[in-house]
Amino acid sequence: MRKLLKGISILCVFVLLIMATACTEKPAETNAPAATTKEAAAETTAEPVDTGDDLIVVGFAQCKADESDWRMANTASMQETLSEANGYKLILADSNNDAAKQVADVQGFIDQEVDYIVIAAVNMDGWDTVLSSAKEAGIPVILMDRTINASADLYTCWVGSDFKAEGVKATDWISTRFTADDEVNIVNLQGQLGASAQIGRSEALEDAIAANSNWTLLAQQTGEWSTDTAKEIMASWIQQHGDKINVVYAENDNMADGAIQALEEAGMKVGGDDGVAIISFDANRAYLQMTLEGKINCNVECNPLHGPKVAEIIQTIESGGSPAKVEVVEEAAFYYDTITQAIVDARAY
Numbered sequence: 001m002r003k004l005l006k007g008i009s010i011l012c013v014f015v016l017l018i019m020a021t022a023c024t025e026k027p028a029e030t031n032a033p034a035a036t037t038k039e040a041a042a043e044t045t046a047e048p049v050d051t052g053d054d055l056i057v058v059g060f061a062q063c064k065a066d067e068s069d070w071r072m073a074n075t076a077s078m079q080e081t082l083s084e085a086n087g088y089k090l091i092l093a094d095s096n097n098d099a100a101k102q103v104a105d106v107q108g109f110i111d112q113e114v115d116y117i118v119i120a121a122v123n124m125d126g127w128d129t130v131l132s133s134a135k136e137a138g139i140p141v142i143l144m145d146r147t148i149n150a151s152a153d154l155y156t157c158w159v160g161s162d163f164k165a166e167g168v169k170a171t172d173w174i175s176t177r178f179t180a181d182d183e184v185n186i187v188n189l190q191g192q193l194g195a196s197a198q199i200g201r202s203e204a205l206e207d208a209i210a211a212n213s214n215w216t217l218l219a220q221q222t223g224e225w226s227t228d229t230a231k232e233i234m235a236s237w238i239q240q241h242g243d244k245i246n247v248v249y250a251e252n253d254n255m256a257d258g259a260i261q262a263l264e265e266a267g268m269k270v271g272g273d274d275g276v277a278i279i280s281f282d283a284n285r286a287y288l289q290m291t292l293e294g295k296i297n298c299n300v301e302c303n304p305l306h307g308p309k310v311a312e313i314i315q316t317i318e319s320g321g322s323p324a325k326v327e328v329v330e331e332a333a334f335y336y337d338t339i340t341q342a343i344v345d346a347r348a349y
């Protein structure tokens, strides 16, 4: 739709230029034709000229492409689906988890007059101005993975996970693991603060702790989704609290792995029926293998493969339709005592 409008406006400019040139007197023996041509050329290239290859140009503002196993699978899904073979030109901007840079990346897409903008937001806040510019430019904005705090009329739709519901699956498992008479002492490795995934998962834990008088939050800190950072933090918590810790609530697989490394290096039993209970999120295949081995007790799925759904949304818009405002993906949870090798082997990421 947008490409048709852009093509018509360029054609009009060319017709006007031809008419203007035809009406002028034959230039004297000077450089006038070059000057006129040059001015004309400048006018037509003021707008990014449509390459005519009929590809749908999608600007993808990713938070940090190598942030985690989940994020790498998410980026790959977008690149595999929005490929030139499938009719797309995907422009990936990696903000390196810098929220201000990500906003600038989106502004850059507007300046390039892309056909669509897809955002996996570093932070929930700070979007109103740039999304208002996208709206004025008539560029549909698709939020993928993370939600944001912005007026709903500033973006076309959101596709992702219900992060709080993911957290409730995890805290429900903790409730089955311990009785009301047990002391439940929890440490919480949070995702990057301000990301909707962190907010939802942390909220579920905090609500469950408030609802269970025998549950205590011993420590809470962001591990920035990172294995190494989580390992360092966990080592310090072990120093402080020792074997009082009986639950690690890590808000993604990479941080769960870091915590497990720290616990094992401290000689503490991990997972299984009587080790420190490990909660994780994402359910990447490598970490479901660890769940099968009993190292992770409860791993809550968070599906990163949003490429096909984003393409479906774009095609709906291209054909004049309106996609649903919210698309929550269905997700499961996996447990060390019921998962099978077949389940692990069948995982797509």
Ligand code: GYE
Pocket (backbone or CB within 6 Å): 067, 068, 069, 070, 071, 145, 146, 197, 225, 251, 252, 253, 281, 282, 302
């Ligand atoms: O859990 C984490 C990634 O936004 C759901 O970001 C995503 C989270 C995911 O880095 O591994």
